[in-house]
Amino acid sequence: MDVLRFQKANCKDCYKCIRRCAVKAIAVRDHHTEVIDEDCVLCGRCVLTCPQYANQARWDIQPVRRLLQSEKPVYAMVAPSFSFQYGPDAFGPLRCQLMALGFTDAFESAEGACLVKNQYENLVAKRQGDVILTSCCPSVVLLVERHFPSLTPLLAPVLSPMQAEAKLLRRRFGPEAAIVYIGSCIAAKNECDQTPGLTDYALTYDELNALFVSNKLPVDLHGAACSPEPRRRSRSFPLPGGVVGCMNQDPEYSYLAVDGLENCIAALNEIKTGRLHNCFIELRSCTGSCAGGPKMSADARNRLEGRVRIANTAGGDEDFEPQPTLRLDRVFHPRSRTEAKLPTEQEIDQILRRLGKNSPADQLNCGTCGYPTCRDKAVAIYQGKADVTMCLPYMKKRAESLSDKIISNSPTAILAVDSALRVRMANRALRNILGIQEDVSLSGLLVSELMDDFEFITAFSAPAGTKVRTAYLEQYDKYAEQIFAVDEGSNMAICMMKDITAEEKARRTRQKTRKEAVEITDQIIAKQMRIVHEIASLLGETAAETKVALTRLKNTVALDAEEESRP
Secondary structure, eight states, rough: OOSSSEEEGGOSSSOOOHHTTTTTOOOEEEEEHHHHTOOOOOOOOOHHTTTTEEEEOOOOOOHHHHHHHHHSEEEEEOOHHHHHOOOOSSSSHHHHHHHHHHHSSSEETHHHHHHHHHHHHHHHTOOSSSEEOOOHHHHHHHHHHHHGGGGGGGGGBBHHHHHHHHHHHHHHHOEEEEEEEEEESSSSHHHHHHHHOOOSSEHHHHHHHHHHHHHHHHOOOOOOOOOOOOGGGGGGGTTTHHHHHOOOTTTTSSEEEESSHHHHHHHHHHHHTTTTOOEEEEESTTTTTTGGGSSOOOOOOOOOOHHHHHHHHHHHSOOOOOOOOOOOOOOOOOOOOOOOOOOOOHHHHHHHHTTOOSSSSOOOOOTSSSSSSSSHHHHHHTTOOOOGOOOOOHHHHHHHHHHHHHHHHHHSSSEEEETTEEEEEEEEHHHHTTTTTTSSOTTTGGGGGTTHHHHHHHHHHHHEEEEEEEEEEEGGGGEEEEEEEEETTTEEEEEEEEEEEHHHHHHHHHHHHHHHHHHHHHHHHHHHHHHHHHHHHHHHHHHHHHHHHHHHHHHHHHHHHHHHHHT
């Protein structure tokens, strides 16, 4: 079962996990990261460093909860780094809380560490190897088996402290008991999967915290009352140099301690040269050893107080009771891993040219993509682990080139001015409007030398929104539609202009024509009204005269009729 799980929906193309991965066991496909299982050493850095929580370790709370609710006895074994995480000097308070959670009992895996330490001392005493590498860190074991297979014989053939403690508990409580390991290590989950029959599940501290919270138990045990416990040397295992520090050292051997994955890789590369002899070397993948494990809370990883507490509980000469009859031998095998084909120099050069890196000066080696050099990135592209779009300078140059082409060839004139009112950018369309030749440099000129700067000053004083206006550029006899906007990020005012001279002159001509037509119409109407008035006046006089004449005629006819009717 996979220990690490990547959620594509959360991955945001930041490549931070690739930058932190010392063995480059992360590939980018379809703009999302995924683990290359055969290369991964489960150091957990990708989980720690992902800002979007796209990388997560497997969550084993549910099966453990079902175990605790069953009739089966369940025993917890806790890494000695618990003091860093939970606070008490002694194991007692945490043991009581684990039993309140449902565990039958709880034990320190430092007891298993003591058994492992004794085995290491025996290997040195028997001169088992010229160089002996500790095998207590599961990430280091994966690192050697997968990336330094030739050094696999140098690993001490001894179980890890977790495995040794599990074997001890199996002998005490039988195969029917369930055993759960608790610590800061993600790789312990894989070690648990690879050794069925020893540990049933491995929980990290954040999983245990979730169990505490769901059962309304405190997560912080600082100040918890506890009885004094005797010191045990093997409790120093989670500290840097804690393994060699608790061993009885042979004066004929050199004892060295290395923590941090990059430092371990450098040490293994040096060991490959064959120049080291009679050395016992403690290798721990996490910086700060187990106390800096990926599932140690952030404040605990940096807590000097915790280191002092561990040192106090681990001092002295006493240790856990030896278990002479318990076999702890282990066999390591180089892991089968498909070696990726390496490109030729010509193929690397072709890929670099695709990235716009045509000369050594173009190879910035910025590391933004996650790879230390541009050549390493080119190799990763060839092997299908990376994509050209992961190169920030390449994408920036490409975007700038595209935007430059768009701006330069835009039919809209664009003029960018800084807060000092000096020209920073002017495209070809602007030059055409203003009639300025291409060979005349505009950069750095005061904008007032080109046009009125009032609107730019106004734009800077009120940067919110945009302002649209139509302006007459008197010195160029041009009309322009102007849009002003301010980019606060670059502190520049941008004026986009469209030459509307032809349209504006046509509009003004139409306006003048309409005005003249209105004036002529008004004149015609006035003239017609005068004529109407004159005709009306003449018609009035004629009608009056006709009325008088007709009245007289009527009176005359009436008079004649009256005279004829008389006898």
